[in-house]
Amino acid sequence: MSIRHGLLALLEHGPRYGSQLRTEFESRTGATWPLNVGQVYTTLARLERDGMVVQDGEDGAGHALYAITDAGRGELKSWFQRPVDRASPPRDELAIKLAMAVGAPGVDIRAVIQAQRHATLQAMQDYTRLKARALAAVEVESEDGEQARDDIAWLLVLEQLIFQTEAEARWLDHSESRLTRLSATAARRAENAPAAASPAPAGHDVTAVADTARTAPMPRSTRR
Amino acid sequence: MPESMPHTSHQPQQAFKSQQSQQPVLQLEELTRVHGSGATEVHALRGVNLSVFPGELVAVMGPSGSGKSTLLTIAGGLDSPTSGRVVVEGTDITTVGRKELAALRRRSIGYVFQDYNLIPALTAAENIALPRELDGVSARKARVSAVAALEEMGLGQLADRFPDEMSGGQQQRVAIARALVGDRRLVLADEPTGALDSETGESVLALLRARCDAGAAGILVTHEPRFAAWADRVVFLRDGSVVDETLRSQADSLLSGQAAAQ
Numbered sequence A: 001m002s003i004r005h006g007l008l009a010l011l012e013h014g015p016r017y018g019s020q021l022r023t024e025f026e027s028r029t030g031a032t033w034p035l036n037v038g039q040v041y042t043t044l045a046r047l048e049r050d051g052m053v054v055q056d057g058e059d060g061a062g063h064a065l066y067a068i069t070d071a072g073r074g075e076l077k078s079w080f081q082r083p084v085d086r087a088s089p090p091r092d093e094l095a096i097k098l099a100m101a102v103g104a105p106g107v108d109i110r111a112v113i114q115a116q117r118h119a120t121l122q123a124m125q126d127y128t129r130l131k132a133r134a135l136a137a138v139e140v141e142s143e144d145g146e147q148a149r150d151d152i153a154w155l156l157v158l159e160q161l162i163f164q165t166e167a168e169a170r171w172l173d174h175s176e177s178r179l180t181r182l183s184a185t186a187a188r189r190a191e192n193a194p195a196a197a198s199p200a201p202a203g204h205d206v207t208a209v210a211d212t213a214r215t216a217p218m219p220r221s222t223r224r
Numbered sequence B: 001m002p003e004s005m006p007h008t009s010h011q012p013q014q015a016f017k018s019q020q021s022q023q024p025v026l027q028l029e030e031l032t033r034v035h036g037s038g039a040t041e042v043h044a045l046r047g048v049n050l051s052v053f054p055g056e057l058v059a060v061m062g063p064s065g066s067g068k069s070t071l072l073t074i075a076g077g078l079d080s081p082t083s084g085r086v087v088v089e090g091t092d093i094t095t096v097g098r099k100e101l102a103a104l105r106r107r108s109i110g111y112v113f114q115d116y117n118l119i120p121a122l123t124a125a126e127n128i129a130l131p132r133e134l135d136g137v138s139a140r141k142a143r144v145s146a147v148a149a150l151e152e153m154g155l156g157q158l159a160d161r162f163p164d165e166m167s168g169g170q171q172q173r174v175a176i177a178r179a180l181v182g183d184r185r186l187v188l189a190d191e192p193t194g195a196l197d198s199e200t201g202e203s204v205l206a207l208l209r210a211r212c213d214a215g216a217a218g219i220l221v222t223h224e225p226r227f228a229a230w231a232d233r234v235v236f237l238r239d240g241s242v243v244d245e246t247l248r249s250q251a252d253s254l255l256s257g258q259a260a261a262q
Ligand SMILES: Nc1ncnc2c1ncn2[C@@H]1O[C@H](COP(=O)(O)OP(=O)(O)OP(=O)(O)O)[C@@H](O)[C@H]1O
Pocket: B035, B036, B042, B043, B044, B062, B063, B064, B065, B066, B067, B068, B069, B070, B071
């Protein structure tokens, strides 16, 4: 789990106390995944129970310090070595929404796609603006090593967000042209078939295609 | 840094706000364009309105055939609308004479074509220098600024090569240098990143962005969401009409908004 390993990675740099870990975690990831101090202490308690960290005295101000153990170091090392688990893709609300919009009565799937595309592009614009600033910060080459490390980490996180939203935007474009093509094919088929012998649904709207698609589902193995 | 970053003031954005009160560099009013006639009639544009202000970069996205290139060629004075007005820095270019239009195009408008459009018989530097020479800039001066424009794009070594001696991506960057040389107030780019890898495409976008931050107005036609995201506004074309557009928003509110949602 990422908080657990994130904390171990920070403790690898030396003993730290709870709120300090929280600050450093957010410096690296630009407050994209905010942590509260409670989560940090709960996680530290579990890590302590599992023998991966130990309490290690106090700093001058009386904060309880935590230190990584050899077991913790071993776990951290294997975390960096193993790829992130893809066995169960996270549930994606957008994918579920589009899947439900296919053939849904009274739903204009193209409008659903455009509304999402608008929001997705807008988010990308925002991320890109933050990225332009982050790039400028990285290029200034900070004297402060820790600062430089945080700047680079933040840039990487931002770019991950950009690529992720880009994938979404591309998938939306692809889905729209897919639906347009399917609807053109259906319309052509309806035209070619003699009117009397064609009770099949016809029309230029995607809903009609969606109905066609529903009555002739793809093989199970190709859907997920 | 990440924590303090959202509060850092962002120069271009502030400049942009104050520029909104200025005259647009480009104004398209009720633009229509019909290709052909009768049975083969194609309505490439159906009443498009769009203004681009100094300091602003607008991205135009839309499926193939939605009218993006048509819009750009008309905005650049390379094609005439069937109806509507095209105002560049206060001049309606649909009503001016050919000579005046040609001069305005050379002086005020930088154009990057979807297929580069370099002149095969001229070297990279000559391609870039030509429009300025035609405009009365001395050959030596035009050459110096052409080479400088190439160097800005990391292409100094290509100055004396002919188009057929360059890769597609190199030709494309030369075409971009040609559009950006001099101080054109309006830069129109049709898929300028088509032949470029992701990293080079990004550097071209950064250059276009910088030119707009310095006060130019730009339109970027692209299929790539990641490049469109550099723009202040994204306009969506569908079958010749603008169906939607995003607005510039505060990047800062995004992260705090996200934080609040969790
Ligand atoms: N010279 C022409 N004669 C007839 N039709 C044309 C002409 N130029 C463009 N069209 C038509 O006008 C429509 C818009 O074309 P345009 O080139 O503007 O599309 P686009 O959005 O740039 O597409 P792409 O993404 O493929 O470059 C298309 O249907 C196209 O076939």
